[in-house]
Amino acid sequence: MVRLVLWDIDHTLISTHGVGRELSAAAFKRTTGLTMRVQAKVDGVTEPVIFRETAKLHALTTNRADFEQFAEALAEEHRKRSADLRERGQALPGAAAALEALASSGVTQTVVSGNIRHVAEIKLSVFGLDQHIVWDMGAYGEDADERGDLVRLCLQRADCAADEAILVGDTPADVAGGRTCGVQVVAVATGRSSEDDLRGAGADMVLPDLRDITRLLHVVRSRA
Structure with missing residues (x-):
């Protein structure tokens, strides 16, 4: 059964009605120092792949440590802006x-x-x-x-x-x-x-x- x-x-x-992308952009900048101009495909894709492919679109090569730094920043951005997420999502x-x-x-x-x-x-x-x-x-x-x-x-x-x-x-x-x-x-x-x-x-x-x-x-x- x-x-x-x-x-x-x-x-x-x-x-999330766009809040998720904003939080990803903030975490990307905290991790790489670059403004996220474009984001890789996200539908059905896991976060490490999104980060890696987005970095490539900005001429960056990343490793696992970079992703772990990004993941920590992404969680912090979600905690900081949970009110925005609730209001807009x-x-x-x-x-x-x-x-x-x-x-x-x-x-x-x-x-x-x-x-x-x-x-x-x-x-x-x-x-x-x-x-x-x-x-x-x-x-x-x-x-x-x-x-x-x-x-x-x-x-x-x-x-x-x-x-x-x-x-x-x-x-x-x-x-x-x-x-x-x-x-x-x-x-x-x-x-x-x-x-x-x-x-x-x-x-x-x-x-x-x-x-x-x-x-x-x-x-x-x-x-x-």
Whole structure:
């Protein structure tokens, strides 16, 4: 039966409405001394890859120590500007109710995210979405570059078989990460990817958003 739901964060549970990019730019400048003129692709991409590829766009070569410095600065920027995040961002429609409904069904919930863990914790706590998340079972940007590796690591940490888990995300990368590990994927078209994009990527179910809790619960219960 389904024991574990793996949540993506950005554009699945929350939207920062541009604040996230501003915080990344501030952390980039603190780390490199340069103004971030352009940012590499972020959708479905882990934080170390975003940092490395953004640095390349500024003619910089970086290493793990540089990323760790950036990650520390990024977490600090999120802590300092959590009020801005709360004011300008939002929990996406249905997110809180979906987390609550799954918790009431006895399902363990954690996070598989390209965000570093400290940022993931801040983002969900700002919008009151952290109560049902088991953080130590999750996998985060600092753990691996590729999303499939994050899913695999999360399953290991949770001591959960792939057929006992469901991943919920909003990008083809989320879908690929789940399918690579044999995890069923529910995709929500609340980001930049359309429902057709997500179906084409191989999602097992595609929802316009998280407001249809009945359909989400049906996926969980139908695996029992």
